[in-house]
Amino acid sequence: MKPRLNSHLQWRTILCLVLIVGLFSPVSLAAAVAGQVDANNVASAPAIDGNLNEAGWNLANSVSKTTIGTPNNTVTMGAMWDNTNLYVGVKVLDGTLNNDSANVWDDDSVEVYIDANNNKGTTYDSFDRQYVKGYNDTGLSSIGSATGVAHAWAAVTGGYSVELAIPWSNLGVTPTAGMTIGFDVGNNDDDNGGARDAQAVWWGNINDYNNTSAFGSLVLQPAGATVTPTLTATRTNTPVGPTNTPTQTATITNTPPAGTSIKVNFQIGTDPAFSGYLIDGGAVYAARGNGQTYGWNVDNTTWMRNRNATNSPDERYDTLGHMQKGGGSIWEIALANGTYGVRIVAGDPSNIDSVYNITAEGVTVVSGTPDAATHWFDGTQNITVSDGRLTITPMPPAPPITRSPLSTSPAAAARRVPRRAPQP
Numbered sequence: 118m119k120p121r122l123n124s125h126l127q128w129r130t131i132l133c134l135v136l137i138v139g140l141f142s143p144v145s146l147a148a149a150v151a152g153q154v155d156a157n158n159v160a161s162a163p164a165i166d167g168n169l170n171e172a173g174w175n176l177a178n179s180v181s182k183t184t185i186g187t188p189n190n191t192v193t194m195g196a197m198w199d200n201t202n203l204y205v206g207v208k209v210l211d212g213t214l215n216n217d218s219a220n221v222w223d224d225d226s227v228e229v230y231i232d233a234n235n236n237k238g239t240t241y242d243s244f245d246r247q248y249v250k251g252y253n254d255t256g257l258s259s260i261g262s263a264t265g266v267a268h269a270w271a272a273v274t275g276g277y278s279v280e281l282a283i284p285w286s287n288l289g290v291t292p293t294a295g296m297t298i299g300f301d302v303g304n305n306d307d308d309n310g311g312a313r314d315a316q317a318v319w320w321g322n323i324n325d326y327n328n329t330s331a332f333g334s335l336v337l338q339p340a341g342a343t344v345t346p347t348l349t350a351t352r353t354n355t356p357v358g359p360t361n362t363p364t365q366t367a368t369i370t371n372t373p374p375a376g377t378s379i380k381v382n383f384q385i386g387t388d389p390a391f392s393g394y395l396i397d398g399g400a401v402y403a404a405r406g407n408g409q410t411y412g413w414n415v416d417n418t419t420w421m422r423n424r425n426a427t428n429s430p431d432e433r434y435d436t437l438g439h440m441q442k443g444g445g446s447i448w449e450i451a452l453a454n455g456t457y458g459v460r461i462v463a464g465d466p467s468n469i470d471s472v473y474n475i476t477a478e479g480v481t482v483v484s485g486t487p488d489a490a491t492h493w494f495d496g497t498q499n500i501t502v503s504d505g506r507l508t509i510t511p512m513p514p515a516p517p518i519t520r521s522p523l524s525t526s527p528a529a530a531a532r533r534v535p536r537r538a539p540q541p
Contacts, residue, residue, distance in 0.1 A: 151464075156195075159204075162204075167279060176195040177193065180193065192207065194302045199292075200285070201285065211276045268282075382394040384396060384432075457507065460496065464494055477507060477508070
């Protein structure tokens with residue numbers, strides 16, 4: 118596929134944050150939606166020992182939203198499920214650990230919040246839970262029933278980890294693939310003994326302990342998915358013409374097995390990778406040395422961003438690549454011909470002066486116009502690749518209206534709105 122650059126669109130800032138590609142039968146598209154944790158379905162229950170060393174754990178969600186003080190820990194978490202339990206794992210990197218208070222939340226500890234019927238109520242009901250597991254604690258504090266809940270903590274290099282198995286029978290719901298429950302995770306930090314100094318949560322707020330309305334969502338993913346891509350590819354890429362539209366020949370050396378996914382984060386190339394994601398730093402299409410071949414039609418490194426914005430849910434949503442600032446409006450990845458689930462997240466935590474309409478193989482995957490309340494948009498489509506590459510481009514807007522030369526009255530002139538200048 119050889120899409121055409123549309124120079125008249127350069128004023129529109131189209132931003133690509135995250136791309137996830139999965140081969141169907143089945144496919145899991147993990148954790149790319151703002152405010153959503155995807156729980157992998159597991160065939161074998163993990164050992165609840167606090168170590169989080171089973172292959173199914175994917176601690177890709179950052180607990181970094183400040184609610185109290187100035188948190189200085191690095192906290193990541195993830196979830197899994199089977200027909201018996203919901204499993205929650207949290208890893209805390211903290212150089213100063215304390216367990217010296219009567220209240221577990223005043224020490225270094227992890228809080229897990231659940232709204233099992235996802236009603237986002239302003240008071241706790243019979244489906245709502247808070248569990249607090251402390252560093253170096255044998256017990257479990259709870260609001261709501263803790264019957265049957267298995268829990269453990271373990272020391273790790275630079276901190277500790279916590280693991281919980283929460284029976285569905287305790288929560289009063291029957292799990293099914295695709296089911297959504299309300300969910301949040303918090304971390305209490307005590308750096309000097311006594312009362313806690315700081316708290317951070319993944320998604321909610323300081324009132325999580327008695328109000329579920331600000332919780333995020335946890336979605337139970339179907340069985341059979343994995344998160345380890347095994348696709349490799351070799352390509353040649355010869356730019357032609359003034360628009361640098363690539364032509365290609367392809368040799369695909371491996372077809373990804375069903376249930377795998379390839380996850381790409383668009384960011385400044387020298388910054389650390391987000392856990393579980395490949396980096397796209399704006400380089401021209403080429404083999405990346407990580408088993409994948411992907412990139413842009415032109416060098417787009419100048420137009421990659423790290424906003425460091427406080428409203429970003431995690432680093433994936435804080436980083437982005439402009440798709441039209443520098444002419445780099447075509448992004449591709451080598452894939453074997455076939456049908457894929459493609460998810461794209463677009464947005465900018467710091468700006469809302471854009472129009473999002475991004476296509477894969479000419480099919481719109483994500484679109485929207487941001488405002489003060491909505492900075493990010495997510496979309497997923499089934500996309501067929503027939504030329505050895507998945508091609509991502511912005512879609513042109515509707516053609517401008519051509520006005521008659523006679524429409525030059527003062528009233529008509531007053532109705533004209535000047536085109537907005539590009540923003541960085």
